[in-house]
Amino acid sequence: MSALEPISMQAVSEKVVLARKGRLEEDAQFVVNPRLTSTEFIPLEERMAGEKPEIAACLAKLKEKVGSETFAKRFNVLQNINRSDKNLLIVTGSERLRTLLLKEHLKDIMDAFSVDNVRIVGGAGFGGIDAF
Incomplete structure (x- = not known):
């Protein structure tokens, strides 16, 4: 007699489906704040x-x-930019965009803003729920 039993992929699939049920179905609970409002996103250039x-x-x-096309895709979607003397802080909202800006546009950013130091932060998302 063997203690090992053959694995049924159908049984494994059913267990996985059961384990996943209910996941991501919870409603996020937020404190109601009458002073807090939501507004439509306005491109960075306009703001x-x-x-x-x-x-x-x-x-x-x-x-x-x-160029206009790259600017619209990568810069007009930024959440904020602040400058202090020769320092620049850019808030992107996503790690992917942060990486693209650092990799492909850092020199252009430094030249356009005439700064020595650029810090780009990302990952906060537009809702701010996952902000760090």
């Missing part, structure tokens, strides 16, 4: 023109360097 004109001028230089 900076109104909020930070000095950043908007640098964004125009950057758009010239990288």
Whole structure:
């Protein structure tokens, strides 16, 4: 007599399906805050023109360097940019975009903004729920 039993892939599949049931079905619970509002996302170029004109001028230089199509895909979707003297902070919202900017556009960013140090952070997502 053997203690080993043959494995039935059908039985394994059924167990996996049962184990997965209910996963990701929970509703996220948020504290209701009447002062908190949700607004439609406005492209970075438009926001900076109104909020930070000095950043908007640098964004125009950057758009010239990288081209309109690349600028729309990679820079207009950024969450925020802040500058202090020769330092620049960019909030991307995703690690993928952060990596692309560092890999392919770091020199262009430094030239357009005339900065020595650039810090790009990502991963917060647009909801901010998974912010670090």
